[in-house]
Amino acid sequence: QKEVEQDPGPLSVPEGAIVSLNCTYSNSAFQYFMWYRQYSRKGPELLMYTYSSGNKEDGRFTAQVDKSSKYISLFIRDSQPSDSATYLCAMSARYSSASKIIFGSGTRLSIRP
Amino acid sequence: DTAVSQTPKYLVTQMGNDKSIKCEQNLGHDTMYWYKQDSKKFLKIMFSYNNKELIINETVPNRFSPKSPDKAHLNLHINSLELGDSAVYFCASSARGVRSVSGNTIYFGEGSWLTVV
Numbered sequence: 484q485k486e487v488e489q490d491p492g493p494l495s496v497p498e499g500a501i502v503s504l505n506c507t508y509s510n511s512a513f514q515y516f517m518w519y520r521q522y523s524r525k526g527p528e529l530l531m532y533t534y535s536s537g538n539k540e541d542g543r544f545t546a547q548v549d550k551s552s553k554y555i556s557l558f559i560r561d562s563q564p565s566d567s568a569t570y571l572c573a574m575s576a577r578y579s580s581a582s583k584i585i586f587g588s589g590t591r592l593s594i595r596p
Numbered sequence: 597d598t599a600v601s602q603t604p605k606y607l608v609t610q611m612g613n614d615k616s617i618k619c620e621q622n623l624g625h626d627t628m629y630w631y632k633q634d635s636k637k638f639l640k641i642m643f644s645y646n647n648k649e650l651i652i653n654e655t656v657p658n659r660f661s662p663k664s665p666d667k668a669h670l671n672l673h674i675n676s677l678e679l680g681d682s683a684v685y686f687c688a689s690s691a692r693g694v695r696s697v698s699g700n701t702i703y704f705g706e707g708s709w710l711t712v713v
Contacts, residue, residue, distance in 0.1 A: 526600070526705050
């Protein structure tokens with residue numbers, strides 16, 4: 484079993500829809516959870532970062548962590564065509580270095596105008 | 597200003613050749629990385645350099661050799677290229693490569709698309 488599982492998609496939704504992207508993980512030591520966005524032919528860029536359980540909101544984006552279920556989500560409200568990208572979840576244990584961050588394989592998202 | 601820049605962006609080469617990818621960061625970070633992203637989009641760390649010292653090597657073949665002339669540069673040299681080396685290689689950097697209570701933000705370059713034919 485991979486440490487981090489992510490549905491590769493592709494996921495296609497109409498503009499304005501609410502998007503839900505998810506990852507599951509197996510390592511209970513993970514406490515830092517990140518979402519990266521990767522546009523086509525570009526490098527990943529950090530979108531959101533959360534620690535432990537709970538929700539974090541940033542504009543149209545909400546990151547949610549459920550440690551009891553080992554499940555994290557990224558919600559995008561009022562989705563825009565510019566949100567079309569691959570979204571990678573990433574996570575690491577507390578006190579671990581950045582070199583120990585484990586990435587999901589990414590979900591390709593397409594927002595239809 | 598590009599924070600992490602790498603060249604070339606695209607590289608097509610024949611099996612058996614030797615090639616290098618260069619990387620520079622202007623963020624003042626202490627730690628730089630090389631990641632490989634395969635066709636299924638899995639990002640896997642290859643090397644990590646902290647203040648010019650190699651601190652991790654994740655079972656990468658020794659045909660791959662990172663070279664860091666200073667903490668702002670981390671180049672990747674690949675000998676005897678094989679078909680399976682075709683992938684996207686990302687250079688990245690972060691402010692703190694060792695233990696951090698708040699995690700680290702990794703800044704990625706735009707990638708180098710390597711195709712071995």
